[in-house]
Amino acid sequence: MMKLELHWKIIIGLVLGLAFGVFAASQGLGDFTSAWVAPFGKIFLNLLKLIAVPLVLSSLITGVASLSDTKKLSRIGGKTITIYIATTAVAVTIGLVSVNILQPGDTVPEDMKLKLQETYEMAASGRMEAANEAKNRSILQPLVDMVPDNVFSSASNNRNMLQVVFVAIIVGIALIQIPKNKGKPVLDFFEGINELVIKLVDNIMFFAPIGVFALIADTITSVAGNNLNNILELLSALGYYMLAVIIGLILQMIITYTTVLKIFSKMDLKTFYKGIAPAQLLAFSTSSSGATLPVTMERCEDELEVSEEVSAFVLPLGATINMDGTALYQAVAAVFIAQTLGMDLALGAQLTIVFTAVLASIGTAAVPGAGIIMLIIILEAVGVPSAGIALILGVDRILDMMRTVTNVTGDASVAVAVHASEKN
Numbered sequence: 001m002m003k004l005e006l007h008w009k010i011i012i013g014l015v016l017g018l019a020f021g022v023f024a025a026s027q028g029l030g031d032f033t034s035a036w037v038a039p040f041g042k043i044f045l046n047l048l049k050l051i052a053v054p055l056v057l058s059s060l061i062t063g064v065a066s067l068s069d070t071k072k073l074s075r076i077g078g079k080t081i082t083i084y085i086a087t088t089a090v091a092v093t094i095g096l097v098s099v100n101i102l103q104p105g106d107t108v109p110e111d112m113k114l115k116l117q118e119t120y121e122m123a124a125s126g127r128m129e130a131a132n133e134a135k136n137r138s139i140l141q142p143l144v145d146m147v148p149d150n151v152f153s154s155a156s157n158n159r160n161m162l163q164v165v166f167v168a169i170i171v172g173i174a175l176i177q178i179p180k181n182k183g184k185p186v187l188d189f190f191e192g193i194n195e196l197v198i199k200l201v202d203n204i205m206f207f208a209p210i211g212v213f214a215l216i217a218d219t220i221t222s223v224a225g226n227n228l229n230n231i232l233e234l235l236s237a238l239g240y241y242m243l244a245v246i247i248g249l250i251l252q253m254i255i256t257y258t259t260v261l262k263i264f265s266k267m268d269l270k271t272f273y274k275g276i277a278p279a280q281l282l283a284f285s286t287s288s289s290g291a292t293l294p295v296t297m298e299r300c301e302d303e304l305e306v307s308e309e310v311s312a313f314v315l316p317l318g319a320t321i322n323m324d325g326t327a328l329y330q331a332v333a334a335v336f337i338a339q340t341l342g343m344d345l346a347l348g349a350q351l352t353i354v355f356t357a358v359l360a361s362i363g364t365a366a367v368p369g370a371g372i373i374m375l376i377i378i379l380e381a382v383g384v385p386s387a388g389i390a391l392i393l394g395v396d397r398i399l400d401m402m403r404t405v406t407n408v409t410g411d412a413s414v415a416v417a418v419h420a421s422e423k424n
Contacts, residue, residue, distance in 0.1 A: 006205060007277040013209030014216055014285060021220025028226040038218035041285075044211025047204045048282075048291040051197050053155050055294050056316040057168050058193040063312025064172025065187055073173065073313075076418060080314050083260065083414050084322040085358065091252045091324040091406075092357045095331035096350055098248040104240035105339020108391070112237040113340060117390045158290055162320045169313075201294045205278075212285040219397055234394045241392065245332045245399050249325055249406045256324070257413040265420030267304070275303030276412045283408040287400040292408050293319045300415050310419040318411030323361035325406030326371040329399055330357045334378050337388035349382040356381045371403070372396060 024033045067073050108116075146162050148154035154163035175183045224231045235242070261267055273280075279296040286292060297315050300306040306314075331353050338345050345353075360374035372393070376386045 006208070007281055009209045010212050010278055010281040010285075013212035014281065017213035017216030017285075018220065020213070021217040021224075022228065024217065024221050025224035025226065025228045025231070030221040030224070030226045033217055033221040037214050039214070041211055041214030041218055044204075044207055045215070045286055045288070045291055047207070047211075048286065048294060049158050049288075051200050051204070051294050052158055052161070052290055053164055054193060055197045055201075055297065056161065056164050057155065058190045058197060059297065059308065059312035060165060060168035060316055061172045061175070061190045062187060062194055063309040064169055065175040065183070066309045067172075068176065070173060070176065073169075076310065076313055076422065079418050079421060080317060080414060081321075083417060084318065084410075087252075087256050087260065087410055087414070088322065088324050088327050088358050088361050089354060090256050091248075091328040092331045092354045094251050094255070095245070095248045095328035096335065096353065098244045098251070099332040099335040099339075100350075102240060102244045102247075103339060104238075104244045105336045105341075107240045108237055108340050112233075113391065116237070116394060117387070161290060161316065165316050165320060168316075197294070198298060201298050205295065208278075208282065212281070215285045219401070223394070223397055238392065238395050241332070241336045242395055242399060244336065245329050246402060248328045248332060249402055252324055252328055252406055253409055257409060260413050260417050264417035267416055267420070272304065272413070272416065275299055276409060279408050279412065280405050283404040284401045287397070287404050289319045289323075289404055289407045289411070292404070296408055296412060300412055304412070304416055306415045306419040307422075310422060311415050314415040314418050315411050318414060319407075321361070322411055322414065323371070323407050324410045325403030326374070327357040327361040328406070329403045330360065330371060330375045330378050333375055333389075333392055334382060334384060337379065337391055338382070338384045340391055341385065341388055343384060345382060345384075352382050353378055371400070 020037070021033070024030060024037075064073055067076070146166050148160065148163040148167065151167055154160040154167065175187060220231070223234070258269060261269070261272060276296070276299055279292055279299050282295050283289060283292045289296075293315060296319070297311050300311045300315060301308055334353050335345055335350070356378045357374075360377060372389060376389060379386045379388065
């Protein structure tokens, strides 16, 4: 009997979850789904998040220490950050082109605008408070936030992944600098942890189809409530907006990542996408590049033959600062809200969106919904009323799933590119 590959198992879980979610919403089983189905999705998500910090810490420390000199580290770091910023800038530009051509803001009926604003007014005001806190921070605050005052408190929260990356890098550098015989026991310990975590990833992925089924079913019932017409109303009103985002995300993957792979490596696209498929499907169902990170790393190392020293550095950093999908969506959403409110954004304002979205994507946490908070800051920067986010909150969860796939694909393509350039 032929053994089914992991990505096919996840696709089956996804399709069955979709079918069950539609059935549950049409039969008024939303409460049943949230009580008896959704918990299995949360357990699966928590298991992935559980191993994210030990994986980043152990793999990054061993990865940096194996580079044997700080010159190599700074070279890999320089390449990685340059490509990440470049792909994010391209993503925002693609988003702006897509939204300006399609003009989705002109297609929303007036009565639907009022209904959307009323429905999501409460949710919007909660996000605006969080955005005000972020907006009042100084420009250098992200640098301050990156350096923890307590290594254990930073490791206790997945939102502090950039702090964990920072700690792992400085520990790895120190291990290069001390005598080998003194550093070996520490390195052996972290290599052991790394092997253990990789085995845990295999074991957790055994439950992936069940977790994906529960996550997708819960997403549909939470968007639709107990009435499937809610989704149909949202899709008819915001269909063009969603189309502008989705076209942008597809172009980012087809044009930008293909270009990155072709310039730096000889890997063909079929090998790349087949290798990364389970991570993409997981990103789609979890909406979290942070939770998907253990699988992204495993697939890049095992299937795409990215060296551990590169994947251990490039991927955790990518899950933290490389948010191409999120930045693209923020550009589309900002212009869409302005169009819907009857405001015309000039070229200067759209260039401000490019600059702000690139900076905001670096500081966006790798968790579901964080992009909305950064979107409010972008809206404020170009003078669009931030209460306008109420217009798009209804479909945000669906788009969050899609932009997370783009984020994870971007991380993997840069890992392949950096590995190939180092090998050459």
